[in-house]
Amino acid sequence: MAADSMVQLVSYLAAQQPGEINGTPESEWVDFKSVSPNGPYDLSTDKGKFELAKDVAAFANAGGGLLVCGFKAKKRPNELYEVAEKATPFDKKLVNTDSYKDILTEYVRPLIKVKFFWYDHPENAPETSGHYFVIEVPPLPESDRWAMVTRGITDNGQFIKNSWTIPIRNGDTTAFLPQDEVYRLLNDGLRARRAADTTVPAPEPAADRVKAREILRAALGLEESPVLFFQSVPDRPRGLVPGMYAGGGLRDILSNQDTLRSPHAFNWSSEYTHPAPREGGLLLTDAPRRGLQVESDGGVTGAVSATGEMLGWAMERYNDGSGVRRINVFVLTEVTLEYFRLINRHVLPLVEGVWTHRIVASDFARPPGRVLASGEDPVFPFVGHIEMATSDDWNHSWRALGDPERDAYEALRCIYALFGLDVSVNPFVDGDRVSAAKLLEKGKRLETGQ
Known part of the structure; x- marks a missing residue:
């Protein structure tokens, strides 16, 4: 079984059916995170802070998505993407949501208003117990893109001061906007700002039928x-x-x-x-x-x-x-x-x-x-x-x-x-x-x- 949308994946978690998620490939709307002894993201390190900020910014730039913590993903032979293969629920004490919010506030621009959700593993499961942690990342409006991380990072996992990166979701991986593309966007933005027509009406609210x-x-x-x-x-x-x-x-x-x-x-x-x-x-x-x-x-x-x-x-x-x-x-x-x-x-x-x-x-x-x-x-x-x-x-x-x-x-x-x-x-x-x-x-x- 597998989930083919964010709605269906959340429905499986809410119904305490994590096994139905196995087989779901990572994509532009979902990334699975296994959990170390220090949690899904080790916020005691620069690398852990960067990974959290990078993943959130990448999904915001790609139309939104879910960071689903508590599943092991692996690339199978003859498959293009990593696929959720095992549920690994964990203790809630491994995540301090206030710390997660603080990291995103400090290192992501503009501020991305993510939502945090906990889902329970079935109580009668004999093999394991615990919970699943989901970070829901909203899409940035086209007019506000792009989200950036206000730090780069070295190969040794250390922050680089006075640097920044723009992560983008590419299939089941994260890439970074090339320097030439950043330069082009800056110039396009300046030209568009000069030529902006303030008489254009605002779009109608979506979905009001x-x-x-x-x-x-x-x-x-x-x-x-x-x-x-x-x-x-x-x-x-x-x-x-x-x-x-x-x-x-x-x-x-x-x-x-x-x-x-x-x-x-x-x-x-x-x-x-x-x-x-x-x-x-x-x-x-x-x-x-x-x-x-x-x-x-x-x-x-x-x-x-x-x-x-x-x-x-x-x-x-x-x-x-x-x-x-x-x-x-x-x-x-x-x-x-x-x-x-x-x-x-x-x-x-x-x-x-x-x-x-x-x-x-x-x-x-x-x-x-x-x-x-x-x-x-x-x-x-x-x-x-x-x-x-x-x-x-x-x-x-x-x-x-x-x-x-x-x-x-x-x-x-x-x-x-x-x-x-x-x-x-x-x-x-x-x-x-x-x-x-x-x-x-x-x-x-x-x-x-x-």
């Missing part, structure tokens, strides 16, 4: 209701997604969803309607509760009503007589996680590259308005302190992480901010992720009436 939201809202008959939208769009669509209607394809997956609980719970499944073809994509509606639209290039829009049919489920007793207003914390969290479990696992792998997730809350502040509270849903008659939505057009996006529980956390972080709340007050959040285990525990209590 307003029309798709309007189409889905109309299909669900929710034009006059507050709606929470989820959207996921590839930054570089590549035409028709293959196998949309084939056996085992997206239509079958939407018809037979693997949900946390039953199809009658708060998810995107429906026992009463089936996904219908629409302009090369699919449309699955369950009016007036929720619906999904998959476009022909893989872009997805999901819509959930913020009424008593869905997000306001069982909250009628807490309104003030002017209509259902309160958002059910459990429903909001479960439907959010279920969206990313479905989309991250089954749609993102179909289009390689970077994806953007987006949250849009429409008409949440329109009278009578929608409210949300800290903590768990209230137990009657205690209403609890509530916060009113502060905008009718709340629109925020982030780069897809590929891990459903982490992307669900990012979505909730955006939603809670609409109400002036921090996502940490959600009882189903654990650190920087939504806990499926906590949701299942709550679901069982609901089903048994406890």
Whole structure:
């Protein structure tokens, strides 16, 4: 088995299936790092500091990528690239992320805002135990390239003062921009700066498909209701997604969803309607509760009503007589996680590259308005302190992480901010992720009436 994209590789780690990564070749988007007694990078040495800065800058210059620590890679006979061949999880104490940040701040220009993630090795694995450490490197915008390391290094592994290098990812290796190319870029930049036309408009924000939201809202008959939208769009669509209607394809997956609980719970499944073809994509509606639209290039829009049919489920007793207003914390969290479990696992792998997730809350502040509270849903008659939505057009996006529980956390972080709340007050959040285990525990209590 092997991972063919960043999303799929992260999904394997999040699902505690590191063995599925074996066979993945190093490339322009992934580099595997085995771990010495001093960690993936020995930051006590100039060489270790340089290697970290170099690897991060190289990926930033190449369109972004993952540094995956805890796998041994080897070049096999008759293969061009090194391939992950063995999982080697390790103890978290070997990595001090603050030290990693300090090195990157000191030795990389411009500053690259990397993200650090830990993933657990399966607890029941008999051979070994530990964790995997992933450094996610974002791509530098074309206008900001190139990232450089502010030190060169000698053959003996010592920093060279008053020197710099520009690393670039080349397949499974790192090369350095030649001096002649650096000279040409400097001169090109000077000429372009002199001739810059400041009247050129800024590009439109990526991946905001307003029309798709309007189409889905109309299909669900929710034009006059507050709606929470989820959207996921590839930054570089590549035409028709293959196998949309084939056996085992997206239509079958939407018809037979693997949900946390039953199809009658708060998810995107429906026992009463089936996904219908629409302009090369699919449309699955369950009016007036929720619906999904998959476009022909893989872009997805999901819509959930913020009424008593869905997000306001069982909250009628807490309104003030002017209509259902309160958002059910459990429903909001479960439907959010279920969206990313479905989309991250089954749609993102179909289009390689970077994806953007987006949250849009429409008409949440329109009278009578929608409210949300800290903590768990209230137990009657205690209403609890509530916060009113502060905008009718709340629109925020982030780069897809590929891990459903982490992307669900990012979505909730955006939603809670609409109400002036921090996502940490959600009882189903654990650190920087939504806990499926906590949701299942709550679901069982609901089903048994406890």
